Amino acid sequence: MPELTSHPCFLTPKRLQPKYPLFVFLPGMDGTGQLLRTQTEGLEVAFDVRCLMIPPNDLSSWDVLSDQVIDLIEEELKINPHRLVYLCGESFGGALAIKVALKVPQLFNRIILVNPASAFHRRPWLNWASQLVYLVPSCFFDFGAIGLLPFLASLGLVDRDIRKDLLKTMRLVPSETVLWRLSLIKEFDVDAHQLQRITQPVFLVASALDRLLPSVTEARYLVKSLPDAKMVVLPYSGHACLVEAQVNLYQIMQEENFLDFSTSRAIAFSEPELKSQS
Numbered sequence: 001m002p003e004l005t006s007h008p009c010f011l012t013p014k015r016l017q018p019k020y021p022l023f024v025f026l027p028g029m030d031g032t033g034q035l036l037r038t039q040t041e042g043l044e045v046a047f048d049v050r051c052l053m054i055p056p057n058d059l060s061s062w063d064v065l066s067d068q069v070i071d072l073i074e075e076e077l078k079i080n081p082h083r084l085v086y087l088c089g090e091s092f093g094g095a096l097a098i099k100v101a102l103k104v105p106q107l108f109n110r111i112i113l114v115n116p117a118s119a120f121h122r123r124p125w126l127n128w129a130s131q132l133v134y135l136v137p138s139c140f141f142d143f144g145a146i147g148l149l150p151f152l153a154s155l156g157l158v159d160r161d162i163r164k165d166l167l168k169t170m171r172l173v174p175s176e177t178v179l180w181r182l183s184l185i186k187e188f189d190v191d192a193h194q195l196q197r198i199t200q201p202v203f204l205v206a207s208a209l210d211r212l213l214p215s216v217t218e219a220r221y222l223v224k225s226l227p228d229a230k231m232v233v234l235p236y237s238g239h240a241c242l243v244e245a246q247v248n249l250y251q252i253m254q255e256e257n258f259l260d261f262s263t264s265r266a267i268a269f270s271e272p273e274l275k276s277q278s
Contacts (some may be wrong), residue, residue, distance in 0.1 A: 021046065
């Protein structure tokens with residue numbers, strides 16, 4: 001676990017690749033970014049990966065968080081201003097990715113949304129159910145994290161060590177922060193007219209067995225509302241699908257032809273070199 005900071009920052013892998021397209025990942029409610037490591041090795045075949053880490057005590061608004069993410073990305077681009085930028089958000093991070101993309105759409109070439117938590121304002125029953133969380137005393141949040149695990153992921157598809165890490169990251173976030181981020185999701189309201197401003201290709205990944213959010217329904221709505229969007233449904237995955245052993249985000253993007261031409265071409269040229277090194 002990296003040293004906690006007082007403001008959002010990017011976690012960087014051991015292998016920096018400034019000539020590759022920048023892949024920026026915005027994590028779910030935990031905000032730690034630690035669980036992306038299950039996907040990092042695959043993504044590093046084609047990308048220079050950065051993962052946002054939001055401090056556990058951070059109670060920033062959507063606007064503040066969005067501005068901080070933009071500042072971090074622009075700082076990264078000072079090294080190589082001309083490279084492509086892929087923005088990826090999961091769950092809470094998916095909603096944040098939409099906010100960021102609406103502020104500076106010209107900054108991104110591709111956007112990936114994984115089970116984005118953007119449906120609350122269109123689902124009255126979700127708002128009603130979320131009110132129950134406020135009735136739970138903060139001292140029970142630690143125990144409640146265990147009971148929430150089956151709702152977060154299809155546990156049979158998650159390695160034992162990753163399961164432990166998932167529980168650890170959930171317990172890292174204080175109850176006050178959980179409630180605050182839940183309030184942000186509840187007030188998230190981006191209409192179809194605003195979504196029309198995001199003209200880059202957008203790729204929706206939705207889990208059919210998501211027990212937290214109606215992710216497939218939301219993905220269909222976003223595909224209809226966004227000018228250039230496509231989706232794929234993971235038939236056996238839960239909400240936190242990126243921690244599941246059989247899910248490889250890079251391969252999914254490749255199979256669905258979502259990589260831009262220059263990235264695909266660079267990968268083709270690098271494959272012989274990668275094989276010689278293995």
